[in-house]
Amino acid sequence: MRGISTAPFRLHALVNLNHPNHFLQWGWLSISRSNAIVVGLMVVTFMAAVAIPFPGHGDADQEEVR
Amino acid sequence: MTSTPNATNWTGALRRSAERALPPEKLLPESQPSYVASWIYVFGALTMAALGIIIATGFVLAIMGPTWWHHSSTGHFINSMHLWSVELFFAFMVIHLWGKFFMAAWRGNRVLTWASGVVTFVISIATAFTGYLSQTNYDSQWIATQAKDGINSTGGGALFNVLNFGQMLMWHITLLPLGVGILVVLHVLLVRHRGVVPPFAETKDGVK
Numbered sequence: 001m002r003g004i005s006t007a008p009f010r011l012h013a014l015v016n017l018n019h020p021n022h023f024l025q026w027g028w029l030s031i032s033r034s035n036a037i038v039v040g041l042m043v044v045t046f047m048a049a050v051a052i053p054f055p056g057h058g059d060a061d062q063e064e065v066r
Numbered sequence: 067m068t069s070t071p072n073a074t075n076w077t078g079a080l081r082r083s084a085e086r087a088l089p090p091e092k093l094l095p096e097s098q099p100s101y102v103a104s105w106i107y108v109f110g111a112l113t114m115a116a117l118g119i120i121i122a123t124g125f126v127l128a129i130m131g132p133t134w135w136h137h138s139s140t141g142h143f144i145n146s147m148h149l150w151s152v153e154l155f156f157a158f159m160v161i162h163l164w165g166k167f168f169m170a171a172w173r174g175n176r177v178l179t180w181a182s183g184v185v186t187f188v189i190s191i192a193t194a195f196t197g198y199l200s201q202t203n204y205d206s207q208w209i210a211t212q213a214k215d216g217i218n219s220t221g222g223g224a225l226f227n228v229l230n231f232g233q234m235l236m237w238h239i240t241l242l243p244l245g246v247g248i249l250v251v252l253h254v255l256l257v258r259h260r261g262v263v264p265p266f267a268e269t270k271d272g273v274k
Contacts, residue, residue, distance in 0.1 A: 038157070046161045049105035056103070 087259055101264050109162035110257075116155035117250065121243070123148040128239055132202045152194055159187060171263040179256040179263075186249040193246055196238035199228055210234075 022033040031039075126144050127135055135141035163183070172180040198209050213228045227233055 042157055042161055045157075046106075046164050049109065049161065049165070052105055054103040054105055 088255065093255075093258055095258075098262060099264065102262050104265075106161075106165040107262065109158050109165060113155060113158040113162055114250065114254075116151045116158055117246075119151040120148060120155060121247075123151065124239070124243070136202070148197075152197065156190070156194070159190070163187065166263070169263060169265055173263060174260065176256070176260045176263055179253065179260055182249055182253045182256060186246060186253060189242060189245045189249065193238060193242040196234045196242060199234040200231070200238045202231075 024031050024033055024036055123144050127148055130141060130144075135145040166180065166183070195213075199206050199213075210228045210231075214223065217223045217226060217228055226237075
């Protein structure tokens with residue numbers, strides 16, 4: 001039976017994921033570095049969505065938008 | 067046979083009730099209040115867009131089967147699209163949830179809208195979980211053997227057996243997506259019925 005090679009996927013991966021995950025530890029809280037990065041990106045996206053003005057919103061006095 | 071406008075059968079009553087709750091201009095509006103022009107209001111639509119890709123790629127995976135998605139380039143691509151649209155679905159849904167939580171989106175008789183979103187979130191987690199169990203690879207075997215102890219500790223293992231691949235696949239491609247689909251439609255209809263929740267500043271004059 002032919003073995004499954006991961007080489008084609010590693011060639012195309014932007015980040016080499018072919019190793020055990022690194023974990024961050026603060027007391028009772030344990031989270032993988034990759035999950036922490038994703039949560040961080042989501043928080044940044046949320047804050048940006050609240051802070052960045054929507055195009056065309058500033059000059060609109062109208063009650064409704066289309 | 068003729069129908070009378072004031073007929074009291076259940077179909078007529080249901081139609082009149084639906085028309086009262088969701089007249090066409092409310093069901094498919096051409097404009098939205100000005101406060102909707104904010105990026106934070108975009109994430110509900112983004113969540114549904116991701117769901118659309120999940121459903122479309124899921125249909126393809128169901129038609130073609132595991133051998134195809136494991137051993138062909140196109141299969142790998144569609145399988146990856148299914149996975150990454152799920153990742154984006156959850157990221158968008160959680161940002162949508164944060165936004166609605168901090169603006170207390172249950173205001174103005176919108177409790178059902180909020181609750182239907184919360185239940186959709188929970189069922190989506192179960193749908194994704196059974197999806198990970200349906201990959202037919204070492205990852206799904208690992209997840210199943212780890213999860214069985216957790217499920218068994220709740221007493222639910224006899225009914226919901228994560229080691230039973232056929233059962234998990236059926237949950238993943240029939241029951242749970244049906245639940246998510248029905249709840250999303252209900253959620254959107256409730257948003258149309260009650261309107262998009264305004265930010266706090268808009269409620270100073272009593273507007274809800």
